[in-house]
Amino acid sequence: xxxxxxxxxLRGIYGDPLEIAIQKQLSVLDKHCRRFIxxxxxxxxxxxxxxxxxxxxxxxxxPGFVRVLDEKTILMPDRPGNRRLDTLTxxxxxxxxxxxxxxxxxxxxxxxxxxxxxxxxxxxxxxxGDTGKLPISVIKITVQEAFLHCAKSLMRSRLWQVDAQIExxxxxxxxxxxxxxxxxxxxxxxxxxxxxxxxxxSIADNG
Numbered sequence: 001x002x003x004x005x006x007x008x009x010l011r012g013i014y015g016d017p018l019e020i021a022i023q024k025q026l027s028v029l030d031k032h033c034r035r036f037i038x039x040x041x042x043x044x045x046x047x048x049x050x051x052x053x054x055x056x057x058x059x060x061x062x063p064g065f066v067r068v069l070d071e072k073t074i075l076m077p078d079r080p081g082n083r084r085l086d087t088l089t090x091x092x093x094x095x096x097x098x099x100x101x102x103x104x105x106x107x108x109x110x111x112x113x114x115x116x117x118x119x120x121x122x123x124x125x126x127x128x129g130d131t132g133k134l135p136i137s138v139i140k141i142t143v144q145e146a147f148l149h150c151a152k153s154l155m156r157s158r159l160w161q162v163d164a165q166i167e168x169x170x171x172x173x174x175x176x177x178x179x180x181x182x183x184x185x186x187x188x189x190x191x192x193x194x195x196x197x198x199x200x201x202s203i204a205d206n207g
Contacts, residue, residue: 025147028071033146036110037074038064040101045076045139047090047097047116055086066101067127072143074112077128077135088137091116097141100149105160107151114144 004010026033042060049055059065059076067075076099078088091097095117101110117140124138158164172180175193 025145027144027146029068029074029143029146030071032148033110033112034068036101036103036148037066037068039103039106040110041065041104043076043099043101045087045097045099047087048094049090050093055090057087061131063103065128065131069140074141074143075124075127076139076141078118078137078139079133079135087139088118091118091139097139099141107154107160109149109154110146111149112141112143112146114141116141 002009004013029037041063042058043066044056044058046054046056061077061079065077069075087097095115097114097116099110099112099114101112118137119140120137124140125134128135128138154160175197
């Protein structure tokens with residue numbers, strides 16, 4: 001198997017993109033992109049540090065938890081979590097981010113690429129007061145590219161199909177997993193019950 005190392009090799013295998021795949025890319029949010037964001041309760045945001053080390057983080061709340069400020073600007077709340085701050089520290093040194101929005105029941109997704117900055121202005125935080133708990137900060141994203149992605153990947157994965165869901169008890173709890181992983185790294189070992197209780201309290205306190 002040959003390693004693909006050049007653009008010519010890559011295009012030789014895949015061919016050129018369909019014209020519509022290029023033309024559908026927008027530099028602003030049209031009414032359909034805005035509506036998609038209004039319906040979306042879940043998104044992932046990708047970022048990278050100054051060395052290009054990449055990270056991706058899941059974000060979710062009620063539908064429309066990301067707010068459209070105007071055709072070039074969206075606001076994503078950052079609520080209390082584990083305080084790793086991977087995404088936020090990356091944004092401070094490298095503002096380029098990518099987002100992928102999902103809407104339950106829809107197989108299409110919305111992709112947005114742009115630049116991000118962090119804010120804790122009271123007027124921006126107050127925009128998210130309807131949830132009963134203000135975010136700590138707001139990620140303000142300037143849109144550079146936006147386009148709807150076709151349904152193939154979610155259709156193949158059957159992501160929204162009830163009969164595709166696993167039996168949850170077939171996979172360990174997060175507490176059990178963390179206990180095992182900490183013991184592998186020689187860290188302090190709590191019981192599974194203690195670790196599960198920690199995560200349950202964190203969700204209750206910061207949900």
